[in-house]
Amino acid sequence: MSDLPVVVVGAGPVGLAAAAELVERGLTPLVLERGERAGAAVAQWHHVRLFSRWAELVAPAARRLLEPQGWQAPDAEGYPTGAEWARLYLRPLADALGDRVRFGSEVVGVARRGRDRVVDTGRESEPLTVHVRTADGREERITASAVIDASGTWTSPNPLGGDGLPAIGETAAADRIAYQVPDLTDATVAARYAGKHVVVAGSGHSALTALVAFAGLAEQQPSTRITWLLRRGAVGTVFGGGEADQLPARGALGLRAKAAVEAGHVRVVTGFRTDAVEPDGDRLVLRSSAGQRLEAADEVVVLAGFRPDLSWLSEVRLALDATLQAPVALAPLIDPNVHSCGTVYPHGAKELTHPESNVFLAGMKSYGRAPTFLAMTGYEQVRSIAAALAGDRESAERVELVLPETGVCGGSGVFDAPAEDQAGGCCGTPSGPEVLTLSAPSAR
Known part of the structure; x- marks a missing residue:
């Protein structure tokens, strides 16, 4: 399958960073974006100013791809709006990737070629098939060696209803x-x-x-x-x-x-x-x-957060946490019910691996229903995933990021349980339920 592309779903910050990492590794990415331009979701909150600086919003591999082409990085200490992030970085990055990015291409399904999710026989020897619907209504099948789903959660906001479903009368209003x-x-x-x-x-x-x-x-x-x-x-x-x-x-x-x-x-x-x-x-x-x-x-x-759309991944075997709908190895790090400080340890391919080989959820979608995702986290995720796909296990397991702490300790999760009933712990000092073996424990 080495001649097949790695399909990346979504031309947002993490999807384009994944493509840059794959190019650097000598692999062939194909980014599929249903919008007409890079950063289509970001453009919908164009007026909102990010609380991350430019220095934290440009992926390292993307910078290495862009700078030789004459791209001028914005002031590293500045805080862009969504519109500026898209215009000054995401669109130039998509341009630099050229025909590796296709717009007007909506992914509507992913499967193992010739196998539904029930079939074991011959599964590992078959490539993945990505089912695409184009802007003009055509259907297409793309054969892929791997799929990185960086489609985000923007199109699936949580409803007003307190039980996770729309309140009575919410849709009508x-x-x-x-x-x-x-x-x-x-x-x-x-x-x-x-x-x-x-x-x-x-x-x-x-x-x-x-x-x-x-x-x-x-x-x-x-x-x-x-x-x-x-x-x-x-x-x-x-x-x-x-x-x-x-x-x-x-x-x-x-x-x-x-x-x-x-x-x-x-x-x-x-x-x-x-x-x-x-x-x-x-x-x-x-x-x-x-x-x-x-x-x-x-x-x-x-503004109650977002949730992942998993409907078009129904034919691949995902190991998702029952609470968060995030990868099971990642969930203990980000579960707001037990994670008291909002500071998440960096993680990579090991924590994002599923039973379906070479299928990864990355970026905001990897967090399932958990909040507070940083672009830096997604960039480290796809760096590790690209290394794993290239066979560089040592690099895939090495953590190359230190995330900023929130300064919030002993929080009450997402509900109103008293602080003394929480799991305990503080920023930089994980509580019992948060302790697990990471890819590179020495980097904690």
């Missing part, structure tokens, strides 16, 4: 519910929310970003009211590690959101798990599973 951080710099978008009662649901960095933006709108339009809806019983460590965060912009985001709450721009409601969305004229009333009812809202913004 879709015209009043958004699942992305609104671009309030756009006058038309700002007009939709100005002077209204807006409910923001979620506790991650996207929710904090939205709260800061809406607080700014409330300063300009004092009749704008913001309610922040949390499922957990207390705010706890939602604001992050502040000045202790080793990514300063990430810590600053939490501090700005905290300041907005303390200034009275945001009303906080905790312990609210939405069960139903009920119409009230042109407005919406949210009802919790405990029977609580919120004051009617004009608009709802749901």
Whole structure:
């Protein structure tokens, strides 16, 4: 199978980094992207500024590919928006990869050639087949030596419903519910929310970003009211590690959101798990599973994280954690129920391997439903995967990354359990359930 390409699904930051790593290893990548340009998902949150610096957003192999072609790296200390990340880095990288990247090509299935997932006989001797639907509706089959799924989770946002499924009436109210951080710099978008009662649901960095933006709108339009809806019983460590965060912009985001709450721009409601969305004229009333009812809202913004779309991987054998839908060896490192500090040890091909040989989930999709993914993590993942595919076991097992700590210790996971009931541990000091043998223990 050595003459067959390695198919990479998704021309986002991690997918393109994977292609650069494969090229450097003398392998042939074929990146399939359903959008019309590189970074199609990133472009949808073009107005959001990242809390990682340019120095942490350019993959090492991508830099080595781009610089000989005259690419000028942006200021390493700058913090780009999504639009800048796509325009100044992702699109030039796709251009540098040339015909190794195909746009308008949606992967709709992956299988072992001539074998469904039940068949054992001859499985390991057959290549993979990637089923593709093109923008003009044509179907195509591509034979591949390996598949790296870096398609992300952007198209599968979590619903408002507190049990992981859409709340009753949520789908019917879709015209009043958004699942992305609104671009309030756009006058038309700002007009939709100005002077209204807006409910923001979620506790991650996207929710904090939205709260800061809406607080700014409330300063300009004092009749704008913001309610922040949390499922957990207390705010706890939602604001992050502040000045202790080793990514300063990430810590600053939490501090700005905290300041907005303390200034009275945001009303906080905790312990609210939405069960139903009920119409009230042109407005919406949210009802919790405990029977609580919120004051009617004009608009709802749901920023409750994302989940992987695994439907088109149904014919390959994946070993996924029952809780997170992440690779089983990775899950203990990132499970927010037991991982108390938000700092994840670097990992690579060993932790991302599945029973189906040469099939890997990488990037945000590898985290399943876990939050707080860094581009640096994905770049290290695909460096290790490319080394493994090239037969360089020593390099594949070597960890070449030190990740910044969040500064958050003893957090309450994703729910409202008291801190004393948590697994314990602190940033840089893993608790019992987090201890496992990594590829390179000496790098911990």
